[in-house]
Amino acid sequence: MSDNDRKSANLTRRGALLAGAAVTGALVIGFWMPRRAQAPLATPEGAVWADEEPETSEVNAWVVVDFDDTVTVRIAQTELGQGVWTSNAMMVAEELQCDWSKVRPQYASANRDAREMAPEWTLKVPGNGATDPSGGGEPQFGTRDRTGLAGIPDSLYRRMRTNAAASVKDGRYYLQLAGAEARERLLLAAAKTWGVPVEEVSSANSVIAHGSTGRTTTYGKVASLAAQTPHPNPEGIRIKPPSEWTLMGTEQKNLDVPSKVTGKAVYGIDVHMPGMKWAAVKSCPVYGGKVKSYDFEKIRSEPGVISAIQFPIPEPKLIRGRIFGGGVAVIADSWYQAKTAIEKMPIEWDIPPEYASLTTADLRAKLMASLDETGRVGVNVGDCDTAFRSGARIVEATYSVPYLPRARMEPGNATVLVTDDRVDIWLGDQSPQETRRSCAEITGIPEANVYLHMCHLGGGYGRNGNGPQAEQAIYIANLNRGTPIHLLWTREEDFINTTYRSIGVAKLRAALDRDGWPIAIEVRTATDSEAPGQNAGFDIAARYHAPNYRFSMHSAKFHIPVGTRRGVGAPAQHFYRESFMDELAHAAGKDPYQYRRELISRTDLPYKADMIKALDMAAEMSGWGTPLPEGTARAIALEERGGEEGHHATISAQVHTVSVSKDGKVRVERVDVAHDEGFGLVNPLSVKKQIEGQITWFYNDAIYQECNVKDGRIVENNFDAFPLSRMSENPPEINIRFFKSGHWLDGMGHDRGPAIQSAIADCVFQITKKRYRDLPLRNHDLTWT
Amino acid sequence: MAMDLTVNGVRHSVDVAPETPLLWVIRDTLKMTGTKFSCGIAQCGACTVHINGVAMRSCSVPVSAAAGKDVTTIEGLSPDGTHPVQLAWMELDVPQCGYCQSGMIMSVVAMLERHSNPTDADIDAEVTNACRCSTYHRIRQAIRVAAAKVSAGGGTL
Numbered sequence: 001m002s003d004n005d006r007k008s009a010n011l012t013r014r015g016a017l018l019a020g021a022a023v024t025g026a027l028v029i030g031f032w033m034p035r036r037a038q039a040p041l042a043t044p045e046g047a048v049w050a051d052e053e054p055e056t057s058e059v060n061a062w063v064v065v066d067f068d069d070t071v072t073v074r075i076a077q078t079e080l081g082q083g084v085w086t087s088n089a090m091m092v093a094e095e096l097q098c099d100w101s102k103v104r105p106q107y108a109s110a111n112r113d114a115r116e117m118a119p120e121w122t123l124k125v126p127g128n129g130a131t132d133p134s135g136g137g138e139p140q141f142g143t144r145d146r147t148g149l150a151g152i153p154d155s156l157y158r159r160m161r162t163n164a165a166a167s168v169k170d171g172r173y174y175l176q177l178a179g180a181e182a183r184e185r186l187l188l189a190a191a192k193t194w195g196v197p198v199e200e201v202s203s204a205n206s207v208i209a210h211g212s213t214g215r216t217t218t219y220g221k222v223a224s225l226a227a228q229t230p231h232p233n234p235e236g237i238r239i240k241p242p243s244e245w246t247l248m249g250t251e252q253k254n255l256d257v258p259s260k261v262t263g264k265a266v267y268g269i270d271v272h273m274p275g276m277k278w279a280a281v282k283s284c285p286v287y288g289g290k291v292k293s294y295d296f297e298k299i300r301s302e303p304g305v306i307s308a309i310q311f312p313i314p315e316p317k318l319i320r321g322r323i324f325g326g327g328v329a330v331i332a333d334s335w336y337q338a339k340t341a342i343e344k345m346p347i348e349w350d351i352p353p354e355y356a357s358l359t360t361a362d363l364r365a366k367l368m369a370s371l372d373e374t375g376r377v378g379v380n381v382g383d384c385d386t387a388f389r390s391g392a393r394i395v396e397a398t399y400s401v402p403y404l405p406r407a408r409m410e411p412g413n414a415t416v417l418v419t420d421d422r423v424d425i426w427l428g429d430q431s432p433q434e435t436r437r438s439c440a441e442i443t444g445i446p447e448a449n450v451y452l453h454m455c456h457l458g459g460g461y462g463r464n465g466n467g468p469q470a471e472q473a474i475y476i477a478n479l480n481r482g483t484p485i486h487l488l489w490t491r492e493e494d495f496i497n498t499t500y501r502s503i504g505v506a507k508l509r510a511a512l513d514r515d516g517w518p519i520a521i522e523v524r525t526a527t528d529s530e531a532p533g534q535n536a537g538f539d540i541a542a543r544y545h546a547p548n549y550r551f552s553m554h555s556a557k558f559h560i561p562v563g564t565r566r567g568v569g570a571p572a573q574h575f576y577r578e579s580f581m582d583e584l585a586h587a588a589g590k591d592p593y594q595y596r597r598e599l600i601s602r603t604d605l606p607y608k609a610d611m612i613k614a615l616d617m618a619a620e621m622s623g624w625g626t627p628l629p630e631g632t633a634r635a636i637a638l639e640e641r642g643g644e645e646g647h648h649a650t651i652s653a654q655v656h657t658v659s660v661s662k663d664g665k666v667r668v669e670r671v672d673v674a675h676d677e678g679f680g681l682v683n684p685l686s687v688k689k690q691i692e693g694q695i696t697w698f699y700n701d702a703i704y705q706e707c708n709v710k711d712g713r714i715v716e717n718n719f720d721a722f723p724l725s726r727m728s729e730n731p732p733e734i735n736i737r738f739f740k741s742g743h744w745l746d747g748m749g750h751d752r753g754p755a756i757q758s759a760i761a762d763c764v765f766q767i768t769k770k771r772y773r774d775l776p777l778r779n780h781d782l783t784w785t
Numbered sequence: 786m787a788m789d790l791t792v793n794g795v796r797h798s799v800d801v802a803p804e805t806p807l808l809w810v811i812r813d814t815l816k817m818t819g820t821k822f823s824c825g826i827a828q829c830g831a832c833t834v835h836i837n838g839v840a841m842r843s844c845s846v847p848v849s850a851a852a853g854k855d856v857t858t859i860e861g862l863s864p865d866g867t868h869p870v871q872l873a874w875m876e877l878d879v880p881q882c883g884y885c886q887s888g889m890i891m892s893v894v895a896m897l898e899r900h901s902n903p904t905d906a907d908i909d910a911e912v913t914n915a916c917r918c919s920t921y922h923r924i925r926q927a928i929r930v931a932a933a934k935v936s937a938g939g940g941t942l
Binding site for chain 2: 079080081082083253254256257258259260261262263264265266267269270272278303334335336407408409410411456457458459460461488490491685689690692693694695696697699700718719720724725726727728730731732734
């Protein structure tokens with residue numbers, strides 16, 4: 001350290017202390033100014049959440065630079081395996097031009113988010129939408145909304161939800177802006193210290209240099225001064241286009257991996273607080289049901305047992321209208337004591353009689369019947385009725401898929417401490433702004449006094465705000481004010497207290513001309529009326545051209561709560577669509593790759609060149625058309641998301657090489673993936689991992705997983721009846737290749753593998769001559785001779 | 786009932802009901818949270834620990850059965866995260882959500898102790914833990930890297 005540096009650092013720290021005193025409580029618009037808050041409670045070792053007390057070296061709300069150049073980047077999404085802990089940090093660090101090896105992610109404070117607003121200048125998305133490489137894209141949740149439900153809030157940390165594969169798509173512009181603003185203020189601080197114009201100062205790797213004099217300092221040394229240095233013209237800050245990226249676009253290992261190989265990563269289940277008690281829960285297994293009676297006296301003297309608390313059906317308005325069951329919790333010194341005791345406690349349920357005898361067959365029959373009703377027409381091009389009368393050949397197929405939960409590995413849990421003026425909650429959560437509201441609504445304590453300490457999630461797969469883990473825990477803790485309560489579900493309770501991907505059926509019909517090309521395609525799908533994503537894969541226009549095309553959505557309302565699950569509507573509807581294309585190609589006697597290629601080329605879809613490129617590349621990678629041994633087959637499928645004119649899209653094609661043994665054992669031998677990278681991927685390593693994982697995730701959907709309904713309740717509720725695939729079934733070879741396209745991507749985290757469903761089903765058909773149209777395939781005889 | 790339990794070389798006297806699963810003694814009594822609870826019925830393997838060097842699903846082992854034996858958890862695998870399997874896991878960037886990985890790593894370490902140069906069949910037969918994120922593709926590669934590290938003298942299991 002030079003004398004100059006030492007002097008400026010000392011001055012800076014003293015200046016910061018003085019200035020810090022002066023600005024306490026002030027809300028300065030124009031840059032992200034640190035703000036004082038209550039001191040936090042004791043936190044467990046390894047905690048990854050922010051102190052509520054901003055540090056003097058907080059350059060803006062997203063960036064803290066310590067004296068040793070350690071850069072803390074605030075992460076407003078939740079790490080649940082998708083790599084956001086790293087990719088969000090990369091977007092900030094790219095602009096900050098800091099030393100990546102010294103970047104430390106930390107969860108952003110949902111409490112500060114309740115009290116502080118984002119600066120006005122950060123609210124406008126730079127550039128011209130999804131096809132402008134220099135801009136911020138076109139955020140999916142683009143409209144501003146305080147709750148974060150319908151849009152991106154204009155509160156301090158913007159959209160804190162983690163869903164819709166939108167973390168990069170929606171957050172990139174304001175995270176890049178945050179990094180750029182911090183960098184410019186660090187440069188301003190250095191320039192001020194040296195008394196030189198800021199234009200003469202530059203930075204790289206956390207080192208700031210003055211060109212003509214050769215003086216250098218570091219981010220850490222000027223951070224406290226930068227924290228007090230407003231940017232004179234924040235509206236003029238630009239974000240880097242992909243052509244200027246140096247960190248984004250490179251393969252970076254996830255920053256949380258070291259903590260996940262040593263057992264140190266903190267998940268919600270790991271939270272221990274002094275004086276904490278545990279709650280085990282039994283909820284009514286039939287949704288909409290509640291407790292009629294329970295007999296606590298029978299278990300009062302069991303070891304460790306403290307009390308039992310009945311809770312009502314969680315308030316639907318706090319959980320997006322979903323109706324779960326009421327239940328009862330037993331509080332004990334340890335969770336195992338609570339769980340053992342509640343299993344011994346007699347509980348009688350008050351079950352709605354109209355649901356009490358329902359079965360899967362009843363629900364599926366209602367959906368099938370709905371297909372013959374008018375439905376909601378999504379697309380209607382040409383005149384299908386007339387075209388069907390003139391077709392040389394009619395092909396018709398009916399498909400179905402089951403109810404599916406996410407079945408994350410970490411069972412639902414939350415730790416809550418309610419005192420008379422404050423709520424603290426520790427949990428893994430995909431929607432903290434909603435949970436913050438639940439805390440306030442249930443306890444009557446304002447959101448500004450709710451402190452949400454985010455933990456990593458042991459898997460998410462779409463569970464944003466989709467279950468009452470927090471609401472049950474808050475309710476119970478509110479009746480035990482002063483005592484931290486850690487509520488934890490058993491695996492079986494996790495299956496009860498979750499929303500499901502809706503059961504679904506679809507009827508697809510096509511009229512083919514004499515050469516086997518479709519002149520009309522009609523698609524009818526049916527799900528629970530509240531299922532999200534009902535228009536996936538069939539909306540806007542036919543992906544595979546037919547001059548006459550009609551798509552209608554049908555539904556019935558059931559009592560099983562439905563919600564978003566990885567891929568939302570796409571996995572089921574891609575299974576229907578791609579299976580049907582295989583059937584049409586077979587009926588036409590044409591190669592299914594070339595058949596798809598030709599039909600896409602006949603469309604005027606805006607991204608059809610990317611779709612064709614994906615098909616061509618995947619086919620070439622797989623050795624499409626080369627001979628395979630007996631009992632082995634290949635199938636190809638397109639995966640696409642988004643793709644409206646001028647909007648985001650993610651386009652890929654996969655070829656699966658699948659064998660079926662004569663005794664009916666399916667093995668995916670290899671998968672070849674050709675994948676759109678848009679203008680650029682933030683972290684290509686993370687994207688590869690997402691693709692690899694999702695291939696097997698959807699393999700499970702194809703082969704194993706289903707939840708049935710009997711007596712109004714979900715039958716399969718643990719990993720014995722609801723199997724997860726293991727090492728032995730994973731494809732030994734997965735090849736992934738990327739291609740550039742002219743749009744920003746529409747996300748990567750959730751629908752990058754549904755192709756495996758139609759592919760396995762079609763390979764089974766090619767090998768066994770048996771066509772199965774309902775999943776999972778384990779329900780069928782796959783043997784052949 | 787008090788009993789002696791040795792975890793990661795440290796002897797503890799724990800006062801719990803003898804039928805309490807080892808998992809909950811490790812997590813709640815000893816406050817070592819690297820070992821995870823997921824299914825509670827010995828299906829998924831998130832709770833895998835070693836008992837006298839054998840990989841066991843601790844959610845289904847009563848603590849009384851582990852008393853007097855050597856229990857090793859993820860926290861005891863290495864003092865600083867440099868066990869060859871941990872290094873290989875970092876090299877391949879294996880974990881996604883990471884929740885199953887403590888148990889997965891413990892299963893792999895036990896498998897490598899029996900098969901220093903495992904075949905695919907060895908891996909398939911002995912690493913039967915579930916990973917919901919389906920990180921299996923990288924797990925298999927990381928097992929190869931770990932085995933190579935050990936055989937090259939880069940560490941001991």
